[in-house]
Ligand SMILES: Nc1ncnc2c1ncn2[C@@H]1O[C@H](COP(=O)(O)OP(=O)(O)OP(=O)(O)O)[C@@H](O)[C@H]1O
């Protein structure tokens with residue numbers, strides 16, 4: 206594992222000895238070290254409270270870290286001259302609770318950041334939004350408001366909204382956990398097509414089928430520690446010699 | 459529910475409506491007969507000229523001149539100092555004759571006309587001072603609310619201090635302080651002093667309304683906006699504040715109505731608003747009861763128009779989302 210952590214030009218995200226202690230004293234991440242390659246799909250699994258969300262959120266600095274180092278696309282996140290907003294433009298994020306902007310139509314949700322952050326021309330942004338929404342299967346819903354959409358549709362809009370900034374990597378925090386079972390598939394399908402296109406993805410999920418099928422690598426966390434970092438075959442195969450992981454997986458099934 | 463049940467409910471409601479109208483009638487009759495016991499003579503017609511002024515308009519000479527009046531009642535003024543002569547036509551009553559020597563201040567003629575009365579002028583002043591104060595109070599309130607929720611202890615403390623001081627002292631006292639203290643130092647006229655006092659006062663309440671509105675927006679909205687690369691300011695401007703404004707519309711409407719009512723206090727620094735106009739009319743007409751009822755009705759017109767307008771806006775926004 207050690208040579209994996211060295212920064213090579215192909216690393217999209219490097220995290221070295223990342224520690225996170227919340228102001229209330231909760232030690233959520235303990236020396237988490239791993240690299241995510243360009244185009245890699247990494248799935249994070251682990252019991253509730255193990256620090257999965259916290260880790261994911263440190264990757265675009267929605268949470269700051271207490272110590273350690275994070276390098277995104279060659280840029281040190283905590284260097285003095287790093288503009289975190291610029292960095293975030295390149296990192297799309299999808300939340301469990303969608304977090305669409307309820308006061309804006311579907312189309313406007315997708316267009317807001319390209320217009321106000323990237324400063325692209327309105328004509329370009331309109332046609333790009335249409336392309337993106339068609340891609341996630343919502344071309345007919347462009348002019349309605351998020352509250353009129355089903356959960357699955359909302360999450361697909363949220364993915365389109367994140368993609369509108371043309372990011373090089375996407376973070377997903379339990380994107381299907383708030384959905385009715387019959388809507389999980391439509392969201393996973395969009396994510397699979399993204400993975401197939403070579404998007405770098407970090408996905409926190411309880412969908413083991415998705416992890417097994419799509420992930421290049423699976424991280425298993427427990428109590429803020431990255432316990433297992435391996436390919437899915439070794440995680441979900443019949444024999445895994447890791448007791449905690451074994452226990453976690455048997456609880457889920 | 460059966461059709462019969464529905465009918466029953468309808469007649470039942472109607473009964474209460476009738477009772478309501480009867481009660482209002484009785485209260486009015488009570489007020490009337492109470493005024494009879496003190497021998498009050500209601501003279502509503504005395505109030506009318508103070509609402510719509512139909513008295514003839516005096517046309518007065520601006521400077522000394524020689525007057526010529528022709529058969530059609532057109533006055534021509536010629537001046538000794540060589541200025542071009544002035545023609546006054548359309549007068550309904552000419553009070554000078556042809557060839558008269560005119561001195562500055564002389565009454566030349568009268569013209570029929572309809573003007574707004576003193577009470578309507580006062581209403582306009584109340585509206586004007588309320589609208590201007592409203593704009594400033596929203597700006598002040600927004601700044602104070604943003605400072606209040608900021609992490610910076612300096613901004614936060616400053617805002618808390620402002621809000622506490624304003625909410626802990628009477629508006630009347632604040633108006634006196636602004637007018638006599640700040641007004642003297644900065645040489646403010648009455649109107650400006652009134653606007654300053656009302657905006658600073660209302661701003662503190664607007665700040666608290668906006669703060670609670672902003673904090674009621676789920677944290678996920680800010681996170682989603684920031685994750686797209688927006689700065690804090692952009693996220694506030696395009697994502698948080700539009701939602702917060704909408705959510706705070708009902709309490710804001712209440713505050714706005716309070717502002718209109720509170721503006722009556724500026725009459726103490728001799729701004730001729732609706733209340734001050736009422737006081738002046740009372741001393742001119744002696745129709746005390748009628749004038750104050752009229753003043754109350756005019757305030758009611760302002761405030762109910764406003765709350766109706768805001769309800770319309772709310773309905774329209776509600777159609778969009780949520
Ligand atoms: N804002 C916070 N302040 C304090 N403690 C927090 C905060 N957020 C998370 N924690 C704590 O940090 C630990 C890790 O939480 P985290 O949300 O990262 O877990 P998770 O693996 O995502 O769990 P879940 O599967 O339930 O989402 C937990 O003990 C949690 O209580």
Ligand SMILES: [Mg+2]
Nearest residue numbers: 257258259379
């Ligand atoms: Mg989580």
